[in-house]
Amino acid sequence: MVDFGFGLVPSSRINLDLFDKQKYEELASVEPDVRKCMSCGSCTAVCTAGNFVTTSLREAIESIHNGQPGKALEMLGSCQLCGKCAMVCPRGINTRHLILSINKIYGKI
Amino acid sequence: MIPMSFILAAQAAPEVIDRIPSGYNHFVIPFCVGIVFFLIWITVGCIRILLNIPHSDRLRFWKSLVSPVTIYKNLRDLFCDCLFHVKIWKRKPLLGYMHSAIAFGWFMLILLGHIEVALFVPKRLGISRSALFYPIFYRFFVWMNPGHTTLRGWVFFFLMDFFLLYVLSGIALAVFKRFRSLALGMKHTTKPSLADRVALYSLWLIFPMRLLAESFTADLSGGSFLTIPVNHLWHLIFGDKLWIMPSWWCYSICLGLFFAVMPFSRYMHILTEVLWILLRNAGIKPNHPRKGVAEAEIYACSSCGLCLDACPMNVQKKNLKYSSVYFIRFLRRHNERKINDIADKCLMCDKCHALCPVGVDAPALRRAQRATVNESIAYDYSYLGSAVPVHTATEGNAPEVMYFAGCMSHLTPRIIKSVEKVFNAAGVSYVFADEGGGICCGRPLMLAGRNDAAAKTIAANKKMIEESGCRTLVLSCPICFKIFKEEYGLKGVNVVHYTQYFNELIASGRLKPSMGRERLVYHDPCELGRGCNVYYEPRAALSQLATLVKASKEYDESLCCGGSLGSLTLDTRDRAKISETAVSSLMVNNPDKIVTACPLCLKTFSESVANSTHQVSPVRVVDFAEAISESIGN
Numbered sequence A: 001m002v003d004f005g006f007g008l009v010p011s012s013r014i015n016l017d018l019f020d021k022q023k024y025e026e027l028a029s030v031e032p033d034v035r036k037c038m039s040c041g042s043c044t045a046v047c048t049a050g051n052f053v054t055t056s057l058r059e060a061i062e063s064i065h066n067g068q069p070g071k072a073l074e075m076l077g078s079c080q081l082c083g084k085c086a087m088v089c090p091r092g093i094n095t096r097h098l099i100l101s102i103n104k105i106y107g108k109i
Numbered sequence B: 001m002i003p004m005s006f007i008l009a010a011q012a013a014p015e016v017i018d019r020i021p022s023g024y025n026h027f028v029i030p031f032c033v034g035i036v037f038f039l040i041w042i043t044v045g046c047i048r049i050l051l052n053i054p055h056s057d058r059l060r061f062w063k064s065l066v067s068p069v070t071i072y073k074n075l076r077d078l079f080c081d082c083l084f085h086v087k088i089w090k091r092k093p094l095l096g097y098m099h100s101a102i103a104f105g106w107f108m109l110i111l112l113g114h115i116e117v118a119l120f121v122p123k124r125l126g127i128s129r130s131a132l133f134y135p136i137f138y139r140f141f142v143w144m145n146p147g148h149t150t151l152r153g154w155v156f157f158f159l160m161d162f163f164l165l166y167v168l169s170g171i172a173l174a175v176f177k178r179f180r181s182l183a184l185g186m187k188h189t190t191k192p193s194l195a196d197r198v199a200l201y202s203l204w205l206i207f208p209m210r211l212l213a214e215s216f217t218a219d220l221s222g223g224s225f226l227t228i229p230v231n232h233l234w235h236l237i238f239g240d241k242l243w244i245m246p247s248w249w250c251y252s253i254c255l256g257l258f259f260a261v262m263p264f265s266r267y268m269h270i271l272t273e274v275l276w277i278l279l280r281n282a283g284i285k286p287n288h289p290r291k292g293v294a295e296a297e298i299y300a301c302s303s304c305g306l307c308l309d310a311c312p313m314n315v316q317k318k319n320l321k322y323s324s325v326y327f328i329r330f331l332r333r334h335n336e337r338k339i340n341d342i343a344d345k346c347l348m349c350d351k352c353h354a355l356c357p358v359g360v361d362a363p364a365l366r367r368a369q370r371a372t373v374n375e376s377i378a379y380d381y382s383y384l385g386s387a388v389p390v391h392t393a394t395e396g397n398a399p400e401v402m403y404f405a406g407c408m409s410h411l412t413p414r415i416i417k418s419v420e421k422v423f424n425a426a427g428v429s430y431v432f433a434d435e436g437g438g439i440c441c442g443r444p445l446m447l448a449g450r451n452d453a454a455a456k457t458i459a460a461n462k463k464m465i466e467e468s469g470c471r472t473l474v475l476s477c478p479i480c481f482k483i484f485k486e487e488y489g490l491k492g493v494n495v496v497h498y499t500q501y502f503n504e505l506i507a508s509g510r511l512k513p514s515m516g517r518e519r520l521v522y523h524d525p526c527e528l529g530r531g532c533n534v535y536y537e538p539r540a541a542l543s544q545l546a547t548l549v550k551a552s553k554e555y556d557e558s559l560c561c562g563g564s565l566g567s568l569t570l571d572t573r574d575r576a577k578i579s580e581t582a583v584s585s586l587m588v589n590n591p592d593k594i595v596t597a598c599p600l601c602l603k604t605f606s607e608s609v610a611n612s613t614h615q616v617s618p619v620r621v622v623d624f625a626e627a628i629s630e631s632i633g634n
């Protein structure tokens, strides 16, 4: 392949086979805000934990769409629930509750 | 003419004579049955609660009962809360009078009754067959020697009648209140259950019955300004045939009935409150939303509904269902789904706790509830150790102050800039703990019920502070301040909020703000005011640079800005409504600026003010540090 200097990042690869619609609907019913995310990355830019490790709510939400909830949980394991992301999210997403809900719904086996 | 010999005999005879030598009459049976059942019930209940709290807490409880400080606190709270209902007095004087008349009046009647027996017929007290009921029905069993009543006797007659009248006035108010609200079609927050109703009506009847019974016997056993005239009245109406026995039977039945249904009615809170006060003052915190201490706490709630008015979420009617009174009701009913819904919604502003006449700490119960769900969430904080900045001081040259800005202040850098400017102006040597970004204080995790995870961030931050050698830690965020003060256990480190620290700098002359002509209103952030009891210092400092005007709700009644991290589920729109209300409370006296001392309030208010359409020139929202730094020039 020709190297164009950029490529598709894995997070933008949608995998509908792995996407668990049922769980996603469960998440959306307890925290409907999840549908509002526009992947702007503001949350990740200010993240307290993200200053030290790869913590990214944006990526976590995308991983769920990509059928990789395990990755989402990993992304959020370091979150300190500090609420900075909630303060900056341009969509007014209740990020802390979203994080807790992702943990609760995808965390159970 | 009374024969001389009779007078002499009467004077020689004792003042009080056992009219009924056996000291018993069948009419006491209903009362005895009721009270025995009731006493067994509460004894079992107390034992169960005490068995359910952890061993260390139990030990703490016993110790608190003998420590002079807690004894004082217990007595004060029992008198102020249970008997005088001071908190209700402050808010609704008439309601306060009603509650204290019934509680304190009744208490005095029981106490004086026992003292009377102890003084005049001591053999009936102590371990005797009649000890249970004799002091209650004392007037039935004795005959007062009219030729030989001492001053002491008269004082008791007077006091007993006085307190009876006092209780009756409270009952009259209660009856009036109930019928008036029924007539006006007012909605009650709770529909009384059958037990509630039986308890209520028997409570209403107890004291009129007592008046009846005692007034019928007043010419035999004595009385005072109330019972004697009523006694004369009965004689006028009924002649010499008074209905002594039926009236004492009725009195006994009312009492018995009341005590028998009390455990099943909301009036149980009267006694549970006593236990709750003792446990609370012993410093025991609930670690489960329903078991152990919490059980005493949730049954101490009287369902008075004061927390409905208190709650800032209730600017929208649809949120009434999230109030503490309902939370507690569902805890009692074990309704898990509703309990979780309510627990997650609350802003944790602590206002309902501050205003609750019984001191029920519903926000703490909510945190305990959240922990039952969220504590088990997995986390990986292995990075914390290397994430926390290191500030090691060489012996003796540690800076005066360590400044910890916290996550939120990093999003509102004007606070940080202002704080640093003030430090420099006052010549304070400081180290900026999280200049390049630190880790969270742990409070948001605790508010979400994740105490284990919080303990990890606490430990990491604690290590950093202790290694720095600084003796003063200054925080600009009240959320951090509360947890640093309460949970960190920093020995030898003075943990202060910047409002306190700057106020001290001004007081000691290190900082000289200039007086301006602006009018400011100060907003008490929840975590600083109700959370840490800091009300005075920010106002003292601000009054040095401007005129302070009042908000419609301030100090412990201050309204949450709506931005609180406490709520897990409240959405942006509901929050905006709360902010609007808080802003209009602050704006009642048309200040030039709103001053707050919390980065979260600062952001929330700034947005709310900017969004409001009805204001011509939006008021400026500034942080406390900004206000101070602006007043010291450049």
Ligand code: SF4
Binding pocket: A043, A046, A047, A048, A049, A050, A055, A057, A078, A079, A080, A081, A082, A083, A084, A085, A086, A095, A096
């Ligand atoms: S709450 Fe979690 S994800 Fe959001 S900024 Fe804080 S640490 Fe990052």
Ligand code: SF4
Binding pocket: A036, A037, A038, A039, A040, A041, A042, A043, A044, A057, A058, A085, A088, A089, A090, A091, A092, A093, A095
């Ligand atoms: S800031 Fe909000 S909208 Fe942007 S990526 Fe994060 S959650 Fe999504």
Ligand code: SF4
Binding pocket: B300, B301, B302, B303, B304, B305, B306, B307, B308, B324, B325, B328, B352, B355, B356, B357, B358, B359, B360, B362
């Ligand atoms: S929690 Fe307190 S204020 Fe609320 S109903 Fe119960 S006793 Fe009243």
Ligand code: SF4
Binding pocket: B310, B311, B312, B313, B322, B323, B324, B346, B347, B348, B349, B350, B351, B352, B353, B362, B363
């Ligand atoms: S803590 Fe505040 S928000 Fe929560 S129930 Fe009490 S008054 Fe309402």
